[in-house]
Amino acid sequence: MSEKNALEAEKAALRSELDETKARAEEEAERLRSEAINAWDLGKEAFLKSSEFGALCAKKALGYFKVGFSGCLAQFRTNGYSEEEHPASFLDVKKALMDMADEEEAEEEDEEEEEEDKADAIPRAPPSPSCI
Template sequence: MLAAREAHEAEKAAWEMLEAELEDVKSRAARDAERLKLEGREEFLKSSEFDTLLGKKAGGFFKNGFLGCVAQWRANGYSEDEHPALFLNVQQAIAEMPDEEDAQEEGEDEEEEEGAVGSEATPPSSPLP
């Protein structure tokens, strides 16, 4: 009977050690999972896939918000005949937007003009040896 009791206590102690080890492994796994999750999130935020999804979501919010505003104006008696607002036509507004290339060319032309005026007033400084 004494031997059975000692065997039972030894088994109980072994079981408690296994439970403690299991808890330790679980906590390490949870820490590692959290670390990997954060690393994965940072990589995703830097990816082009995130940029694409963000652009789609932003476009959806703009479209729904814009159309909601137009619907509210019309529901509250806004008269487009009396007060034409060309910005309410999204397709027309997009068509009238300047292309990025045109905007860049205009910016370069302005820089060249400013550079020409500035170069006449002060000569460029020579680089130090």
């Protein structure tokens, strides 16, 4: 009987030690998860600000533009549009991309000129009546 009690006591001690070890392991796992999430967030922010991310976005946008442009050309051709009869410079992908860049530059210049004009404008007092 005493042997059985000793085994039960040892079993209870081992179970208690196992529970403590499990609790410490869970705490450590949670701490590591939290650190990993923080590291991921910091890395993600740095990546979003990097030139590599900008290049990937530009590459993806160019791909969408190219597919959309090809689709438009296919629709033109399907609907009987003849490039020989009606040459259109907008049907050239490279030229269209260059024109887009030129348009953006022109818009930026216009915005800068408008800002300069606003800065140069001096508020004037209304003219005073000379005879009443």
